Amino acid sequence: MFSRSSLLLAASLGLGLAGAARGAEPFEAFLDTHCVRCHGPDKEKGDLRIDRLSRDFTKGADTHHWAEVVEQVNSGEMPPKKEKRPSQAEIAAFVTSLDARLKEGRAARMATRPPVTHYRLSRKEYQNTVYDLLGVRYDPAKPGELNEDALWHGFERIGSQLSLSPSHVDRYYRAAELVLDRAFPTTSVTARKVRKTAVDLRYGTGKDQQAALDRFGIKRPLRYLLFPGRTETALSPNWLGKTGPEHSGLYKFRIQASGIRPPGGQPAHLSIGKRTGEETVDGLIEFDLTAPEEKPQVYEFEVFLEMPTSLDFCVVATNGVDRRKGAAFRNALSSSQYLFTHSSETLLLNPNAPQMFDDKGNGLFSTVLLDWIEWEGPLVTDAEKSRRDGLLPPDDASLEVVAEHLQRFAERAWRRPAKPEELATYLKAYRTERDAGEKTADAYRIAMQGVLTSRHFIYLVEGDPTARARLTDWELASRLSYFIWSSTPDDRLFSAAKGGTLSGDGLKKEVSRLLTDERANRFIDDFTRQWLQLHRLGMFPPDKKLYPNYDPWLEESMRGEVIEYFREMFSKNLPLDGFIESDWTMANPRLCDFYGLPEPKSGGFQRVALKPEHRRGGLLTMGAVLGLTSDGTRHRPVHRGVWVSEAIFGKTPPPPPANVSAIEPNPPESPKATLRQKIEAHRSDVNCAACHAKIDPLGLAWDNYDAVGQWRTREKVEKGIGEDPLIDPSGVLPDGRSFADPVQFKRLLIENRDQIARAFIEHLCTYALRRVLTVDDREDINAIAATAKKNNYGVQDIVRAVAESELMRKR
Incomplete structure (x- = not known):
C-alpha cells in the first residue's frame, strides 16, 4: 500500500499510480519517509514544500532548493534529531542519487543559456574606466550624473540588477560629452x-x-x-x-x-x-x-x-x-x-x-x-596626458586615417577587436559634421561620443550569436581586470589576449601582475565595501542623546578600519582566520580614543596591537559591523545574526512571516528585560522557532556591544522596574556546540574555517562573475576551495585561486 503522502506527492507531480510506484524507488522513498511529513501538505516548515519541487532537473527551476536539501542532509542537520534518523547508507544513497540528477540536468541547463550576456558597468567601474581610458576624472555619483546602482545583498555589479532605462541613456550621453570635454578642452587652463x-x-x-x-x-x-x-x-x-x-x-x-x-x-x-x-x-x-x-x-x-x-x-x-x-x-x-x-x-x-x-x-x-x-x-x-596622446587624428587627416584612429579607440573602449562595419555609423556622423563645416577634432569627437555610448562600452559583453561555453581571451581579460582593478584592461593585458597567452603560466603571470599593481586597491576598497554591506553603516544615525561620543568622523573612521584591515590581510597574504579573530587591528587616533587603544604615532591608520582586555579582534567586533546591524538607538541581535549568516557563512535566512509583530519597548510597570529575553519569548511562536534557532546565536554572542559597538556588561533599558539587567552573550549553535561569550564564539567559528573559506570564495566569485551563483557552480567552487586550502587560506592566495580558476573561463 502507498502512504497518503506518497499519493499526494504523485498527484502534485501529475502522476498516477505508476508514478506513485516510481515513488517507491530509494530517492522518493527517502523523501517520503524523512522529508515530506515536515515539508509537505500537512506541514510547511521553512516555507519549503518538498512535494512541490520540480523533478525536471533539465529546467533547473528548483535546483537551488535541491542543493540546499543535499547540504542539509549531508551535514546531518536534516532530518532533525527528534525525528527518525536514516542510516549512513541511506543518506549516502540519497545524496548520490540527488547529486546525479543535478549533474545530469546541468548540461541541458548550460545548453539553454542565451548566447550573449550583457553586464552593465557600475558607476564606480564607469568612473575608473574613463580615467584609465582617457585620463579624465569624473564623478558619476554627483547629483544629476549617472543613476544610482541597484544592490543585491550589498553587491552593486550584479548584471540582473543593473537595468538600462531611458533615464540612464540620457545620462550616459551627457556623461560622454562631459568626459570628452575634459579630455580635449577647447581652451587651455593654467594651473x-x-x-x-x-x-x-x-x-x-x-x-x-x-x-x-x-x-x-x-x-x-x-x-x-x-x-x-x-x-x-x-x-x-x-x-x-x-x-x-x-x-x-x-x-x-x-x-x-x-x-x-x-x-x-x-x-x-x-x-x-x-x-x-x-x-x-x-x-x-x-x-x-x-x-x-x-x-x-x-x-x-x-x-x-x-x-x-x-x-x-x-x-x-x-x-x-x-x-x-x-x-x-x-x-x-x-x-x-x-x-x-x-x-x-x-x-x-x-x-x-x-x-x-x-x-x-x-x-x-x-x-x-x-x-x-x-x-x-x-x-x-x-600619466593622464599620455592616455590621450595620439587619440585625435591630425587636422588634415583623410577619412582612411580617421577610420584607423577610430578603430584603435573603439578597440580600447570596447575591450576587443572592432570590425570596420561596426564603426560605419560613427564614421558617417563624422562625415556629416565635417560637411557641415566642423573642424576635424570637433567632428571626430562626435564619433568618439558614439563609441562611448555604445552598449559595447557601457556593458561587458560576453558571447556571440553562436552559443559557446567558454570566454574568449578578450572576454577573460576584461573579466580579470574588472575583478581586480574595477576597470578596463591595460595594454599588457590586451597584448596577452591578442597573443592568446591567457592560459597556463601566461595566465598566472598576468594575475600576479594585476594583484601587485596599485590598481588592485580598487578591488580592496570596492569588494570589502560590497561584501560586508558597509553602505548600511549610518543608515540609522545613532541617537545623540544616547551616544554623545558618536560623530561623522568616528563613523568614517569605523568604515576605514574595515577596509584598511582587509588591505592589510590582502597585502600580507594573511590566513583567513584573521577575519574572525586577531590580536591587532588597523586604527587611527579617533578609533583608538573610542576603543581605548594606545594612540598611533601619526594621524592615519596604523596597525595597532590588541590585548584581551580591549575585547576586539577580527571583523565581528569592529564598530562598523556592530553599527550597521543596529538601529541607532539599540543593538539588534537578530539583524546581527542575519549579517553573520550572510557575510561569514554565505547563508541568507528566509524573510520573517508578514504577520510577525515587532519587539516592543519595555513597559514602565514591568521588570527591565534584555532584548535577548524578549527574543526568546518571540521564539515561542512555532512559525519563528526553526529559523531563530539558526540565526539568534550568531547575533546574541555580540550583546555585550551596544548600538555603536562599545562594550558594556549591562543592557541600558530606559523604562521598567529594577536595575539594568546583566547581559548574557552565551548560546548554542545549531550543531550543538555551546559558547559562553564572544571569545569562545569566535573560537567555534574558526573551527568551521573550511565553511567560512567556502563562503568567502562564493562572495568573491559573485563579485567576479557579476551574477548569483547556482548549483551548477558547485564543483568549480570546490576546486577553488581545495586550491586555497593548500595555501592555508591566505587571503591573496584565495583571490588568486579565483582569478586562475576554471570558473573564471566559463560563460
Missing part, C-alpha cells in the same frame, strides 16, 4: 598656486598684532587658532585667492598645522569639505592632528573638485562631545584683538574671553593651530 599664512587668513596685514608681540617680547609667529565648532569658508577670497579654484580638476592642498589635545580628550581633527549644517561638514578630506604645537606638521593631500559648484570648501575643527557653541565664544576668538602664538604665552590670552586653556596651559578643548595653507591646480599628471 595656479596660492599660499596664505595665518597672518593673511586671520590678522589682515598683521602689523598691529606684530607690534603687540614686540612689546611683550614674544618671538613666536602668529598662528590661527581654530576652536571647536569653528567653520571657515575656504573659497572666500582671504582663504584661497580672489576667485579660488575656477575649473574642475585635481587640486593639491598643503597645510602646516598642529593640534592641542586636552588631557584625556580626543585628538584635534580637521575636516575639509562641503558644509551641510551650521557646524557640520561632509568631508572630502578628514584627518586627525597628532603633531604637538611645538612641532607642527605639513599635511598634503589631493582632491578632485567639480566646477561650477556650490561647494563650500571648509576648514573645521571639531571635538565630538567637547564641541563648544555660542556667539560669545565665537565672536571673542574671531576678534582681531585675540592674539595667539602658543598656549604658554599667557600674556596674550584675553581674560575676558571664553577660556581655551587652564592655568597650566593645558587645552580645555581639542583645537587646531594653523600656520599656513597652500593650494595648486587644476593639475594634470603626465
Whole structure:
C-alpha cells in the first residue's frame, strides 16, 4: 500500500499510480519517509514544500532548493534529531542519487543559456574606466550624473540588477560629452598656486598684532587658532585667492598645522569639505592632528573638485562631545584683538574671553593651530596626458586615417577587436559634421561620443550569436581586470589576449601582475565595501542623546578600519582566520580614543596591537559591523545574526512571516528585560522557532556591544522596574556546540574555517562573475576551495585561486 503522502506527492507531480510506484524507488522513498511529513501538505516548515519541487532537473527551476536539501542532509542537520534518523547508507544513497540528477540536468541547463550576456558597468567601474581610458576624472555619483546602482545583498555589479532605462541613456550621453570635454578642452587652463599664512587668513596685514608681540617680547609667529565648532569658508577670497579654484580638476592642498589635545580628550581633527549644517561638514578630506604645537606638521593631500559648484570648501575643527557653541565664544576668538602664538604665552590670552586653556596651559578643548595653507591646480599628471596622446587624428587627416584612429579607440573602449562595419555609423556622423563645416577634432569627437555610448562600452559583453561555453581571451581579460582593478584592461593585458597567452603560466603571470599593481586597491576598497554591506553603516544615525561620543568622523573612521584591515590581510597574504579573530587591528587616533587603544604615532591608520582586555579582534567586533546591524538607538541581535549568516557563512535566512509583530519597548510597570529575553519569548511562536534557532546565536554572542559597538556588561533599558539587567552573550549553535561569550564564539567559528573559506570564495566569485551563483557552480567552487586550502587560506592566495580558476573561463 502507498502512504497518503506518497499519493499526494504523485498527484502534485501529475502522476498516477505508476508514478506513485516510481515513488517507491530509494530517492522518493527517502523523501517520503524523512522529508515530506515536515515539508509537505500537512506541514510547511521553512516555507519549503518538498512535494512541490520540480523533478525536471533539465529546467533547473528548483535546483537551488535541491542543493540546499543535499547540504542539509549531508551535514546531518536534516532530518532533525527528534525525528527518525536514516542510516549512513541511506543518506549516502540519497545524496548520490540527488547529486546525479543535478549533474545530469546541468548540461541541458548550460545548453539553454542565451548566447550573449550583457553586464552593465557600475558607476564606480564607469568612473575608473574613463580615467584609465582617457585620463579624465569624473564623478558619476554627483547629483544629476549617472543613476544610482541597484544592490543585491550589498553587491552593486550584479548584471540582473543593473537595468538600462531611458533615464540612464540620457545620462550616459551627457556623461560622454562631459568626459570628452575634459579630455580635449577647447581652451587651455593654467594651473595656479596660492599660499596664505595665518597672518593673511586671520590678522589682515598683521602689523598691529606684530607690534603687540614686540612689546611683550614674544618671538613666536602668529598662528590661527581654530576652536571647536569653528567653520571657515575656504573659497572666500582671504582663504584661497580672489576667485579660488575656477575649473574642475585635481587640486593639491598643503597645510602646516598642529593640534592641542586636552588631557584625556580626543585628538584635534580637521575636516575639509562641503558644509551641510551650521557646524557640520561632509568631508572630502578628514584627518586627525597628532603633531604637538611645538612641532607642527605639513599635511598634503589631493582632491578632485567639480566646477561650477556650490561647494563650500571648509576648514573645521571639531571635538565630538567637547564641541563648544555660542556667539560669545565665537565672536571673542574671531576678534582681531585675540592674539595667539602658543598656549604658554599667557600674556596674550584675553581674560575676558571664553577660556581655551587652564592655568597650566593645558587645552580645555581639542583645537587646531594653523600656520599656513597652500593650494595648486587644476593639475594634470603626465600619466593622464599620455592616455590621450595620439587619440585625435591630425587636422588634415583623410577619412582612411580617421577610420584607423577610430578603430584603435573603439578597440580600447570596447575591450576587443572592432570590425570596420561596426564603426560605419560613427564614421558617417563624422562625415556629416565635417560637411557641415566642423573642424576635424570637433567632428571626430562626435564619433568618439558614439563609441562611448555604445552598449559595447557601457556593458561587458560576453558571447556571440553562436552559443559557446567558454570566454574568449578578450572576454577573460576584461573579466580579470574588472575583478581586480574595477576597470578596463591595460595594454599588457590586451597584448596577452591578442597573443592568446591567457592560459597556463601566461595566465598566472598576468594575475600576479594585476594583484601587485596599485590598481588592485580598487578591488580592496570596492569588494570589502560590497561584501560586508558597509553602505548600511549610518543608515540609522545613532541617537545623540544616547551616544554623545558618536560623530561623522568616528563613523568614517569605523568604515576605514574595515577596509584598511582587509588591505592589510590582502597585502600580507594573511590566513583567513584573521577575519574572525586577531590580536591587532588597523586604527587611527579617533578609533583608538573610542576603543581605548594606545594612540598611533601619526594621524592615519596604523596597525595597532590588541590585548584581551580591549575585547576586539577580527571583523565581528569592529564598530562598523556592530553599527550597521543596529538601529541607532539599540543593538539588534537578530539583524546581527542575519549579517553573520550572510557575510561569514554565505547563508541568507528566509524573510520573517508578514504577520510577525515587532519587539516592543519595555513597559514602565514591568521588570527591565534584555532584548535577548524578549527574543526568546518571540521564539515561542512555532512559525519563528526553526529559523531563530539558526540565526539568534550568531547575533546574541555580540550583546555585550551596544548600538555603536562599545562594550558594556549591562543592557541600558530606559523604562521598567529594577536595575539594568546583566547581559548574557552565551548560546548554542545549531550543531550543538555551546559558547559562553564572544571569545569562545569566535573560537567555534574558526573551527568551521573550511565553511567560512567556502563562503568567502562564493562572495568573491559573485563579485567576479557579476551574477548569483547556482548549483551548477558547485564543483568549480570546490576546486577553488581545495586550491586555497593548500595555501592555508591566505587571503591573496584565495583571490588568486579565483582569478586562475576554471570558473573564471566559463560563460
